Amino acid sequence: MADSTTLIPATELAAKNKAHFPNESSEYRQARNALLAEELELRRHIERVAALRRAPPHGGTVPDDYPLESEYGTVRFSDLFGDKQTLVIYSAMFGPQRKRPCPMCTTLLTSWDGTARNLRERVALAVTARSPIERLLDFKKERGWQNLQLYSDTKGDYTRSYVSAEDADMPAVNIFTRRDGTIRHFWAAEMSGDTADPGQDPRGAPDIDPSWTVLDLTPEGRGADWYPKLEYTPTH
Structure with missing residues (x-):
């Protein structure tokens, strides 16, 4: 604008506005x-x-062409761009110490799986986690994901650079650009618990998980104690 x-x-x-509904x-x-x-x-x-x-001006150049493991073998960070000039990469909470992936990450990625085919018309899209690639692919099959490309940051170098210097099991969204052969960091979600408002969980704006956006439209809202689960008890 x-x-x-x-x-x-x-x-x-x-x-x-000319909208009207029955009996209002x-x-x-x-x-x-x-x-x-x-x-x-x-x-x-x-x-x-x-x-x-x-x-903003150019972000910092990426210090290494990080090795990652795909279902087809080792790839380099630069390979994730494919033929695109922008890369969106989500780091999911599914480190080797976790028995199961984070339910909130799973909810987000399930939504993204549906729109990944559309996004890839404009940008490259990748998902990484610290668990071995076999574990990631098993969960991808379990959830029925069809369009997400998963990569294991086996060595953790990418994670320590752009997610957590302490290699903590935490989520992150990062966007990178490739211009004239140079890969730079463009943007990262930087809202955290330190920037949360009273009574709210840490969240970004706009929220990249459409589940929360839909709930914001309802009279019940997000609620104070509801969180996504990997599985739900059938109601009927």
């Missing part, structure tokens, strides 16, 4: 249109933040 663009006030746009009260419609104005402002703020995210 260009800075020179003059935008109609959100309240004026909301006043043009005038109080509901008034409150809904007020909410619509805030949603319009949120959309605009998301656009402003996205523009700021694209604006």
